Ligand SMILES: Nc1ncnc2c1ncn2[C@@H]1O[C@H](COP(=O)(O)OP(=O)(O)O)[C@@H](O)[C@H]1O
């Protein structure tokens with residue numbers, strides 16, 4: 124596979140790794156989950172996707188790992204595009220993207236080690252290499268001690284750290300995190316954000332959907348605000364609970 | 376590593392669904408026992424039948440007063456029919472010797488004089504070894520002067536023929552029912568396994584796992600059920616052979632099949648399990664994706 128890109132420098136690459144062009148998504152007869160979305164994401168960036176429940180964040184993320192395809196418009200991710208992609212190519216694309224969910228989606232009856240190793244097993248790597256990479260990752264997320272426990276025995280915060288390690292296993296183009304702190308308490312949430320920030324500093328692109336504004340309010344990252352399936356224009360300001368958030372979209 | 380993962384999954388699945396899996400294994404086993412014994416019994420019956428037909432001996436008994444000279448005359452007459460393969464006159468003395476060989480007693484010891492008639496032993500050319508022709512032949516020959524009776528084993532042949540047919544037909548009927556049951560039960564275990572692991576399958580899909588990698592554990596699960604069913608059937612058949620061979624030496628099993636028996640039985644079991652589950656798994660996995 125690709126060589127080690129762990130040390131690539133952030134923000135040095137100008138080409139849009141992910142591009143949405145006039146993307147619309149209708150779920151069956153329910154129109155307008157996304158409406159005419161245009162968006163570019165760059166390599167190495169940490170991007171926040173904000174907006175209330177039902178605004179279309181998950182839908183946008185699912186388009187990136189092509190869990191759904193757009194009803195109209197085009198999604199381009201690295202060398203793949205949604206207009207012509209075979210099921211086999213979708214599998215290849217997904218092996219280059221790490222996804223983290225609100226509900227973790229670990230395989231509960233497997234050990235922590237096997238969960239993190241799974242993407243590497245799918246890729247067909249050798250045992251020794253898998254062991255090495257998996258242990259290093261578990262160490263990075265501070266879960267090495269629990270390597271042989273079934274995932275079901277972990278606390279929620281621990282589960283999410285394991286899920287992040289799994290997402291990182293293939294050294295992906297981007298990690299997509301869909302409300303990764305939605306089920307976690309303050310401390311565990313901060314822990315997860317810190318982890319994602321750490322991986323981002325080492326060069327991994329992150330796209331994180333959240334409506335935990337408290338958690339991210341001090342962060343300097345690019346924000347994309349969604350409402351009713353649309354992206355709010357830059358510099359618009361909106362009310363979020365008691366708080367007033369000023370949008371800082373740079374280059375939508 | 377990939378293969379280890381798949382095998383581990385397979386064994387996990389089998390253990391998790393052990394009750395329905397056992398039902399499949401038993402059904403496969405029984406179906407295989409019936410299939411293979413049907414095959415064997417048909418072969419052996421067919422061979423016996425063929426042997427009988429090939430070796431069909433027609434015995435033409437002359438009247439007690441007739442001599443070997445008369446027999447030679449009748450022989451010549453029969454030879455003219457052009458349907459005869461071989462013909463042989465058996466004198467009173469030769470008949471007595473055969474009697475002694477078969478029954479272990481000298482006929483003169485029992486009866487003082489030899490009551491056995493002169494006999495002509497006829498073998499027809501194989502294309503005339505047919506019940507219709509035999510009946511005609513018997514009638515015609517019995518009308519000849521000096522001939523007392525004509526014997527042949529047509530009753531046995533016909534019985535064997537209809538027995539072979541009955542065995543084949545009833546066996547096939549049972550087999551068809553069993554094949555349906557087997558298909559249903561294997562599909563059922565695969566379905567249970569797939570549904571029990573639907574979260575895992577969805578997760579693997581998001582991780583970019585290919586179709587084969589996702590499905591292989593379930594396909595192998597079926598193949599393993601076939602393997603165990605095949606082993607069960609092989610053990611049963613080998614025991615049955617021992618028993619039957621000891622009890623009825625008359626039933627001749629084809630030796631080549633006997634030697635390969637366990638390989639054939641187990642292979643057939645594996646193939647059945649493999650293909651039934653391979654055909655089924657896609658359907659159930661697809662259903663999971665659709666539900667998502
Ligand atoms: N599978 C689905 N079928 C029908 N409608 C859906 C489906 N998933 C999401 N939607 C709708 O699409 C809109 C956007 O949903 P979603 O992307 O989940 O928003 P968010 O992640 O921001 O909460 C919502 O109106 C939601 O009801």
Ligand SMILES: [Mg+2]
Nearest residue numbers: 180181301302
């Ligand atoms: Mg969502």
